[in-house]
Amino acid sequence: MEIFDITIIGGGPVGLFASFYSGHRHMKTKIIDALPELGGQLIALYPEKFIYDVAGFPKVVAKELAKNLIEQGLQHSPAVCLEQKVESLLPVEHDGQKILELTTQKKEVHFTKTLLLTVGIGAFVPRRLDLPDFERFENTCVHYFVREKSIFKAKDVLIVGGGDSAVDWALNLQDTAKSITLIHRRDEFRAHEDSVDKLMSSRANVKLWYEVDSVSGNASIEKVVIRNNKTNELETLHVDQLLFNLGFVASLGPLRDWGLEIEKGDIKVSTKMETNISGIYAAGDIATFPGKLKLIATGFGEAAIAVNNIKSYIDPKARFFPGHSSDIKPKK
Ligand SMILES: Cc1cc2nc3c(=O)[nH]c(=O)nc-3n(C[C@H](O)[C@H](O)[C@H](O)COP(=O)(O)OP(=O)(O)OC[C@H]3O[C@@H](n4cnc5c(N)ncnc54)[C@H](O)[C@@H]3O)c2cc1C
Missing domain, CATH: 3.50.50.60 (FAD/NAD(P)-binding domain)
Known part of the structure; x- marks a missing residue:
């Protein structure tokens, strides 16, 4: 029974950026995605389109952005589980600690201390x-x-x-x-x-x-x-x-029945990106709050906020501010 600090459901742009941050914060990380490839909508819906509103890129082809996000998101070696659609959630106790048990459509079980939902518009199923x-x-x-x-x-x-x-x-x-x-x-x-x-x-x-x-x-x-x-x-x-x-059709599926507060199909979050269920956070297209904008650029900021709050949730003594990434010593 391997317990992860954080499990990110959804390996789209926001989940991938969250994975970079959680590795940067030394959290044991797992990404689960229903599709056979990482990249979310960038890969499944518009791989060849140019995107003009990602900071730092005057223009970038969606599949190139996905490639870079995958490289960045996997650099701290998270566990990656593809072709697994998460269906059920069960709070369980292990050694006196409350953890979450997730089950996928393949009946595989995953254990995690916290959950970050970056499920976008839901799991895609090919038409x-x-x-x-x-x-x-x-x-x-x-x-x-x-x-x-x-x-x-x-x-x-x-x-x-x-x-x-x-x-x-x-x-x-x-x-x-x-x-x-x-x-x-x-x-x-x-x-x-x-x-x-x-x-x-x-x-x-x-x-x-x-x-x-x-x-x-x-x-x-x-x-x-x-x-x-x-x-x-x-x-x-x-x-x-x-x-x-x-093409694909997308749906939130059984996640709707997890007891999360849902508004017009999106999951309501606080300023910490926390949902109404303790230990479960959401970011990206699926998360909603007053003034929400569904864009990749804003999703990246939400991912950083969510992951750093998750760090404080798991380890209340840890610093909230992650430090500047430019202070990381380059690998030889
Ligand atoms: C045609 C088009 C053009 C766009 N152009 C732009 C643009 O120019 N600029 C811009 O900022 N935004 C653009 N967007 C929107 C942008 O793509 C989204 O805002 C972005 O992809 C959201 O990222 P995300 O990581 O939140 O979700 P997604 O990219 O939707 O990724 C979610 C991932 O979660 C997985 N998932 C869902 N449910 C489950 C489950 N139960 N179990 C396991 N995995 C699950 C899915 O398989 C998917 O891979 C465009 C969208 C479209 C469709």
């Missing part, structure tokens, strides 16, 4: 196709994330979607897949213009106004029928691997 018995292909021939490019090697790949992820993967798999077809239900992409230009001049077969009509096969996919949503014309494709990049 799936509502076709009968479709789950049987998931993780073998149907994918929502690319974990290893090698599964697409020398395969006929069908990519569905019109956002950054769909376009990026259609470009990125060019050196791996035997053939790439990308279908999109409209004629406008929600992706970076440069990437769309590259896609259009690449070897990918791009079919606009098309949607998946049916998928058939036994253990693996044998064929996919696509339908032109303007003409209703059907076309049958030979497909080995199907990659859906249709």
Whole structure:
């Protein structure tokens, strides 16, 4: 039973910055995220977009900001648990000390003295196709994330979607897949213009106004029928691997039932970023207080306030002010 000082639920920009601060304050830290990658909305929703309002960056591509935040947030070596959606919370006693027990959808249990909720707009679930018995292909021939490019090697790949992820993967798999077809239900992409230009001049077969009509096969996919949503014309494709990049839906899920004070879907916090439950703090998009602004820049400040208050909560004798990071001696 390993007990952490602080468990950060949500490895988005705010959770990652909080992880830097908690390591800086010598707290034993764990980050848990429902997604297979750290970065939160920056990676899941708009990886290729420029952001112009992060202090110190005149402009920065979201995925580059995420990369730097991950490097900064992991430099004190926190434990990182991915693809784990935290569902239940139980206060328990261990050696006379009150701690919190968290359980995830995988039934894994985590123990922590305090909790920082940086869950943003909630756990993201990829949008799936509502076709009968479709789950049987998931993780073998149907994918929502690319974990290893090698599964697409020398395969006929069908990519569905019109956002950054769909376009990026259609470009990125060019050196791996035997053939790439990308279908999109409209004629406008929600992706970076440069990437769309590259896609259009690449070897990918791009079919606009098309949607998946049916998928058939036994253990693996044998064929996919696509339908032109303007003409209703059907076309049958030979497909080995199907990659859906249709975006995500987000929800707070069971966290709503933890007894936290919630206002218009957000968790109410004090000026210390503490919720109504002792030892549980919140920061970033999910936290609300009078005058709240949901921005990355403000979330960073909230993370620093939350973590330093958590330090005082765990160790009332510790200094509240963390000191200046510029006083840290560089590692050789
Ligand atoms: C298209 C778009 C453009 C934007 N542009 C800007 C901009 O230019 N400037 C700006 O300041 N802001 C911008 N934003 C908003 C900005 O992205 C958010 O304010 C920021 O991501 C909030 O960070 P966060 O860490 O609080 O939450 P998130 O980034 O939402 O991260 C939360 C993380 O928590 C995880 N999580 C949630 N619930 C659970 C659970 N139960 N168990 C485990 N993990 C969980 C999620 O998987 C996610 O990874 C934009 C947002 C969008 C959608």
